Amino acid sequence: MTIQLEAPAIEIRTLTKSYGTTVAVNNLSFAVPKGSIFGLLGTNGAGKTTTFKCILDLARPTTGQAMFGGYPLRPDMFESISYMPEQPALYDCFTGRDHIDIARHSFAKFDATRAHNLVELFGLDLRKKVRTLSKGQQSALALTLAFATRPEILVLDEPSSGLDPVHQRNVLDLMIDAAAGGATVLFSSHQIGQVERAADHVAILHRGTLMLEGLVEDLKAEEKIIEATFAGDAPRFVELDANPNVRRVMRQGRLIRAYVTGTGDGVVAAITAASPTSMRILDQNLEDIFLAAVGGK
Amino acid sequence: MYYKEWLRVRRGLIIFVIMAGVLLAIHFLLLPLMDQPSNTHFVIGAGGQSAAHAAPPQGPAKDLFPLSVFFAIAGVVAAIYAGIYGGSLSEENDGHLALAWTKPVSRTRYALVIMSVDLAFVACIFVLTVLFAAGITAQHEALRFLRIDRDAWFNLARFLLLAAAWFGVAQALTASLKERSGTVRGVSVAIAAILLGLSAASLPPVWSALVKFVNFFNPLAYGTYSDAQAQPLYPFATWGLNLAALAAIAALGVTLALAQWRRLEA
Numbered sequence: 368m369t370i371q372l373e374a375p376a377i378e379i380r381t382l383t384k385s386y387g388t389t390v391a392v393n394n395l396s397f398a399v400p401k402g403s404i405f406g407l408l409g410t411n412g413a414g415k416t417t418t419f420k421c422i423l424d425l426a427r428p429t430t431g432q433a434m435f436g437g438y439p440l441r442p443d444m445f446e447s448i449s450y451m452p453e454q455p456a457l458y459d460c461f462t463g464r465d466h467i468d469i470a471r472h473s474f475a476k477f478d479a480t481r482a483h484n485l486v487e488l489f490g491l492d493l494r495k496k497v498r499t500l501s502k503g504q505q506s507a508l509a510l511t512l513a514f515a516t517r518p519e520i521l522v523l524d525e526p527s528s529g530l531d532p533v534h535q536r537n538v539l540d541l542m543i544d545a546a547a548g549g550a551t552v553l554f555s556s557h558q559i560g561q562v563e564r565a566a567d568h569v570a571i572l573h574r575g576t577l578m579l580e581g582l583v584e585d586l587k588a589e590e591k592i593i594e595a596t597f598a599g600d601a602p603r604f605v606e607l608d609a610n611p612n613v614r615r616v617m618r619q620g621r622l623i624r625a626y627v628t629g630t631g632d633g634v635v636a637a638i639t640a641a642s643p644t645s646m647r648i649l650d651q652n653l654e655d656i657f658l659a660a661v662g663g664k
Numbered sequence: 665m666y667y668k669e670w671l672r673v674r675r676g677l678i679i680f681v682i683m684a685g686v687l688l689a690i691h692f693l694l695l696p697l698m699d700q701p702s703n704t705h706f707v708i709g710a711g712g713q714s715a716a717h718a719a720p721p722q723g724p725a726k727d728l729f730p731l732s733v734f735f736a737i738a739g740v741v742a743a744i745y746a747g748i749y750g751g752s753l754s755e756e757n758d759g760h761l762a763l764a765w766t767k768p769v770s771r772t773r774y775a776l777v778i779m780s781v782d783l784a785f786v787a788c789i790f791v792l793t794v795l796f797a798a799g800i801t802a803q804h805e806a807l808r809f810l811r812i813d814r815d816a817w818f819n820l821a822r823f824l825l826l827a828a829a830w831f832g833v834a835q836a837l838t839a840s841l842k843e844r845s846g847t848v849r850g851v852s853v854a855i856a857a858i859l860l861g862l863s864a865a866s867l868p869p870v871w872s873a874l875v876k877f878v879n880f881f882n883p884l885a886y887g888t889y890s891d892a893q894a895q896p897l898y899p900f901a902t903w904g905l906n907l908a909a910l911a912a913i914a915a916l917g918v919t920l921a922l923a924q925w926r927r928l929e930a
Contacts, residue, residue, distance in 0.1 A: 425930035472667035
């Protein structure tokens with residue numbers, strides 16, 4: 368596959384996928400820059416897996432499409448694109464060795480040495496049939512297959528699912544290493560800490576709709592938490608509910624916490640007018656941003 | 665992508681060899697109890713069962729083993745394998761599409777390669793069964809009684825194509841299924857056998873015509889065999905048409921299976 372340098376590695380254009388009356392993904396558009404690690408965050412049922420399936424042509428989008436390096440997906444591009452599904456999709460009756468051999472015969476770029484190193488890394492016993500492997504070991508085998516072709520684009524759906532903390536860290540290192548080598552990684556995870564550690568770009572999906580997307584550092588810089596305490600119960604600020612820059616307000620006893628986009632000057636002014644005993648402005652971490660994006664106000 | 669299917673058929677081949685070994689062992693165990701070959705009348709028919717009826721020797725010894733008997737036996741065994749391997753696309757659909765469809769080949773090519781390997785394997789089973797049967801016959805020093813009957817080459821093509829047609833039917837019935845593929849294939853054998861049985865039954869003209877029409881698409885209807893001189897009842901009058909019909913069923917089945925499989929979603 369020849370990928371145009373100026374084109375994003377993956378570009379999703381107005382993607383919608385409906386199952387009957389249920390809209391799993393709604394008018395989704397974003398671009399994954401070449402060489403980036405792009406984390407897709409969302410609650411269960413947010414549409415992450417459906418998005419992956421649609422862009423890889425494993426499910427037919429209702430509308431919209433995905434472009435890879437500026438071109439629509441063609442089967443031969445899978446020589447340079449690896450996909451690890453959430454359920455590893457391995458063949459129960461075959462051994463790990465069989466799977467490695469199948470991949471070796473299927474991909475011209477399959478790197479046996481790389482595969483061997485990954486098997487060692489994950490401590491896999493290739494003589495065992497897949498049905499006898501734990502979920503974590505199956506994930507490790509699927510990861511081995513995904514990384515062993517040294518692909519230009521990796522699409523990983525919950526890549527560390529079922530893995531122990533040591534191997535979860537290994538997966539992060541593999542992704543970072545692949546991106547450092549010029550590959551593009553698009554992955555989903557429920558573990559926000561992992562996304563924050565590895566991803567430079569992030570998109571947050573909620574009920575099929577894109578809530579936020581951008582560079583992690585930019586989002587963190589844009590998003591603030593204004594936290595104030597009061598002598599008595601924290602008052603209710605009706606004006607905050609109407610403020611479009613306020614993503615979420617949390618009141619608990621004397622504490623009020625507002626998740627805001629931008630500087631939050633208006634919010635600070637409103638709270639200051641109510642004479643708090645203390646007030647501070649904090650940078651949000653990715654978990655705060657995620658919760659604010661999917662939790663409503 | 666052929667390698668995955670090769671692993672599957674290799675397993676099937678091992679099972680075939682084990683079964684043949686067991687049969688051979690039983691044969692040698694029973695050898696001391698066996699008499700000289702008797703006049704045998706083979707009927708391969710409904711449901712693919714074969715039955716051998718011993719009859720008192722009547723004619724000359726050279727009439728005992730028409731070559732077509734080997735092909736009929738091999739046809740039954742190959743058809744059983746065709747029924748088993750006719751679920752290969754369905755098996756991919758049972759949770760493996762995400763792996764299968766992210767290979768650098770089109771879905772059509774992937775499916776065609778799978779089915780080609782399966783069909784080649786079924787043909788291989790046919791040949792091995794003929795060789796096995798011939799080996800047993802030779803062991804009894806009875807090969808000299810082998811007669812190349814008039815219909816031998818027609819029957820060779822017919823039973824090979826019967827297995828291929830059954831493979832096509834099994835693929836067409838199951839390609840879009842995720843589960844219960846085995847059940848569907850099993851039930852389809854029973855239905856095909858019933859339809860074949862009904863063709864010989866005395867039915868009202870309308871029903872008889874309907875059964876006759878449906879049996880044009882029933883591979884088993886082309887699979888009857890008798891060493892008796894009576895004219896077999898194939899759906900068509902000429903050899904060529906019967907062979908063409910079997911080939912058409914196989915091709916139609918594979919095409920329908922492919923069309924369904926291409927439209928699946930992982």
